[in-house]
Amino acid sequence: MPAMGKSNLFLTVVFLSGCMLWGAASAQGSDLLSQARAATQDIEAQLIDWRRYFHANPELSNREFKTSATIAAHLRALGLEVETGVAHTGVVALIRGKSLHPLVALRADIDALPVTEPAGLPFASLVTTTFNDQQTGIMHACGHDTHISILLAAAQVLTGMRSQLPGSVLLIFQPAEEGPPEGEKGGARLMLDEGLFERYPVDAVFGLHTWSALNAGVIGYRSGPMMASYDNFKIHVQGLQAHASKPWASIDPIVIASQIVLGIQTIASRQVNVTLAPSVISIGSIHGGIRNNIIPDDVEMLGTIRAFDAGMRKDIQRRLVTTVENIAESAGTTATVEFHYGYPVTVNDPELTAAMLPTLRSIAGVDNVIEIDLITGAEDFSYFQQQVPGFYFMLGATPAGQDAEQAPTNHSPLFFVDESTLLVGLDALVGIALNYMDLQGSD
Secondary structure, three states: OOOOHHHHHHHHHHHHOOOOOOOOOOHHHHHHHHHHHHHHHHOHHHHHHHHHHHHHOOOOOOOOHHHHHHHHHHHHHOOOEEEEEEOOOEEEEEEOOOOOOOEEEEEEEOOOEOOOOOOOOOOOOOOEEEEOOEEEEOEOOOOHHHHHHHHHHHHHHHHOOHHHOOOEEEEEEEOOOOOOOOOOOOHHHHHHHOOHHHHOOOOEEEEEEEEEEEEOOOEEEOOEEEEOEEEEEEEEEEOEOEEOOOHHHOEOHHHHHHHHHHHHHHHHHHHOOOOOOOEEEEEEEEEOOOOOOEEOOEEEEEEEEEEOOHHHHHHHHHHHHHHHHHHHHHOOOOEEEEEEEOOOOEEEOHHHHHHHHHHHHHHHOHHHEEEOOOEOOOOOHHHHHHHOOEEEEEEEEEOOOOOHHHOOOOOOOOOOOOOOHHHHHHHHHHHHHHHHHHHHHOO
């Protein structure tokens, strides 16, 4: 994470000095925030219509052609400078205020998942495709349809007041958050590799995610590490085939694989410092052999690592390789580990988080802004946060009165969003953008 610098040090001073009300930094900021709240009320019906359109027309990662075209058309209709084809199908637009800086980035991910949606909603997805050689439906089962709609509505609200904005806003509609197809690049990392933040020198980045584990209208946040890094791995255990009635004639890769499964569990429980941060190592697939009475030649295992500390992430990878290789060697054979490196830890800048909380509390209510537990899921918003201070928060999706802890989770075909939460998300995203610009402009 880069050094905070003078401007973000100011955010800390503002927070500690007790400016705890939304728009408290200046009278101008308060006026802008009041205008924004009025404008968001007027656009709520359109916001819901957009959400239902994108929900009914989902597209997979790096294939969001219709989605990005629809986004770009609306942004151009607002008179914005629009850049398309970013990281294949991403769309970027700049809302120019009185000054280029402070430049606030607002991000929404736009891809859907290979999930078949059950019938029921009048705007349910009927889209199908072939994914990994299997026929499947496509569904916005992670809520990205709501993210697109909220950011489109934010674009309309902020564009309507751009002559009064003390800074500027970069709108990032990012493809492939769920991961690009095998053999392709995509997502936030490719956007940055293509020079997004060189073309647009962003000062801070904000994003939100609808979340089934919270009720509609509730906002969840966490300062510092919030979502885990993830790395997937493949373990190949080499054996020696023999008849199962004569195991001494074999090198049994199934037994070795079993020892490896147990051995790697001691990494999280006995080898790394559990007081520093939690971690998870899981095996999700084991495959070896075709008959009950033949010891196979080899076994292949697939697994994942989740961590909340960058140094621990690397340490676990190293320990995994050592454990796998040593167990195999002790059995007189070899085993290899192949990593697929995933997203870094999602880390909310502590000073930026503290400075934005008064805005969120004013919008959702003090009791509806809560600190949440660590999330072992991963997010490629983390790549943006490695470049500039960032703040990412969760927006409740489960209807009020229902037990959010028992609700179908994100990525489930039964994932459901109570649309009353959309306006809260819009107010929050617009509010923190305006508050950040106002605070920076007061420096």
